[in-house]
Amino acid sequence: MAHIDLSRQVDAILVAPASADFIAKLVHGHADDLLSTLCLARDCPLYVAPAMNRQMWQQAATQRNIVQLQQDGVRLFGPESGAQACGETGMGRMLEAEALLAEILAASASASNPASARPSAANALLAGKRILITAGPTVEALDPVRALSNHSSGKMGYSVAQAAIELGATVTLVSGPVALQPPAAARTIKVTSALEMLDAVESQLPGQDIFIAVAAVADYRPQQSSQHKLKKSQQSLTITLEPNPDILATVAARPNPPFCVGFAAETENLLQYAEEKRRRKHIPLIAANIASEALGQDESSLVLIDDAGSHPLPHGPKIELAHGLLQHIATMFTHTDKQK
Secondary structure, eight states: OHHHHTTTTOSOEEEEEEOHHHHHHHHHTOOSSHHHHHHHTOSSOEEEEEOOOHHHHHSHHHHHHHHHHHHTTOEEOOOEEEEOTTSOEEEEEOOOHHHHHHHHHHHHHHHHOHHHHSOOTTTOTTTTOEEEEEESBOOEESSSSOEEOOOOOSHHHHHHHHHHHHTTOEEEEEEOSOSSOOOTTSEEEEOOSHHHHHHHHHHHOTTOSEEEEOSBOOSEEESSOOSSOOOOOSSOOOOOEEEOOOHHHHHHTSSSOOEEEEEEEESSOHHHHHHHHHHHHTOSEEEEEEHHHHTTOSEEEEEEEETTEEEEEEEEEHHHHHHHHHHHHHHHHHHHHHHO
16 A cells, blocks of 8 residues: 555655644554554654744643653654744754754664664663753854853863763753764754753753753843844943853752753862852762863863762863763762662
8 A cells, every 4th residue: 555655665754844743643643644644654763853833842742742752762853942933932943954864864874883873781881861961152142243152162061972872871962052063873952042051951851861061051141132233332331131040950950850960160269169069059960170271172171079079080082081970970870770
């Protein structure tokens, strides 16, 4: 039959855009039109590229369906945060065609060579674990051409994402604007501002085992962002800033939060300020470094601080530091999991 044969000679099916309604159909096994029937009768991998209004994406029903879809073996590409057809801005925008192609090629490569996608069982300390990671800076708009930001390159966060994949984890990476190529095996969500990053993190939290907040989130944003370019004059310019939400503290304060890990980049009193930050946010572990030695660099050093004290990691490439951090996290997480 034609609607059955359609999936028999293909390597994969990609549904793009995948609406909230169609995702619900997939979860519940509906087969009342050609597309849903073809997906239900498929004999190949199924990929979906969600696309919907930000509020539809955030709804609890949609998030439950997303978790179930992933548990059923369906792979999601996106969504990301950005301008939407309705005129609003937020999570739910479908990935661009080029990004979808890159995701398909990466998924195809992993499927054809599974050994290259995951480490051996002996090294897979985080096999079966789902890890949510933030990386890079946030950018807070002053007007359409100017913004407040910081010097974060995203290299540490991207290294943590790559190391987590190499240790067997399923990784979701929420990234601010950086000039880096994300790990092919990570599900990457690109955002710009702190509010967009919080939106993305909260939408991805269901089902996550570990949350690692590496991103250098701006502490403040302009109270008002001009819709037009601010013109230069000889007069002083005063900009009123308001606090951004604390993403890590927000996640850690949730009922039954994932295992939360923070980062602290300081210019002085490293151990004191990092420990104060860890206790203030009520998190079990924080990784601290000197900002001038870390921001934008390929190598750095870290001090891991937990209830047992401080554990320095020697200076070296960030990917090696990421592996050391994740091995420490794996040990702590296993111990915490056993206590539950």
